[in-house]
Amino acid sequence: GEDVEQSLFLSVREGDSSVINCTYTDSSSTYLYWYKQEPGAGLQLLTYIFSNMDMKQDQRLTVLLNKKDKHLSLRIADTQTGDSAIYFCAESSNTGGFKTIFGAGTRLFVKA
């Protein structure tokens, strides 16, 4: 079945850029999402990209999509301690009815 994979941990220094990577298997993905989970809270949508786009920028966030390699990345510029959280990659497609598949989440540690 469809799968979404991402590395489990990333550690960066405050002020540096963070890049979180994700790969997925479903070639018919329609939307690709990044969700953020802060400690003790549920997931919250951070940003998303349509599958016909290569890049999306939103303030400090840049999403890059390589559809050929089924690779998605999230870049956070000028990472702050408040960015410490778990970041989930997710993809949805209309294969057999719309469904969203989440990755395992990447835990981002930001060192002051």
Add this chain to the structure above:
Amino acid sequence: DAGVIQSPRHEVTEMGQEVTLRCKPISGHDYLFWYRQTMMRGLELLIYFNNNVPIDDSGMPEDRFSAKMPNASFSTLKIQPSEPRDSAVYFCASSLVTAGDEQFFGPGTRLTVL
């Protein structure tokens, strides 16, 4: 809207007891999802509903788990009997029109089974 509401926020119970988790989705959302999150297994989709009808329950781990959605504004996830390995954070989420739309998550219920 207050967002997705879950209760209780924390539940501590003893092995063998019945546990019921509750969820109120965002009004007007057609889809409701139940997830379980653990350090070992990450985020797992247990079941989801469309217009109160269960669509996919393939993620429900065992017959001890059951979920209902008697109306558009309420859903329950029941574990009977509970076991220590059921300890996890359980999330409810809802989405507007399709299962591929943005999902709005509740704050979760942290379940500890002793």
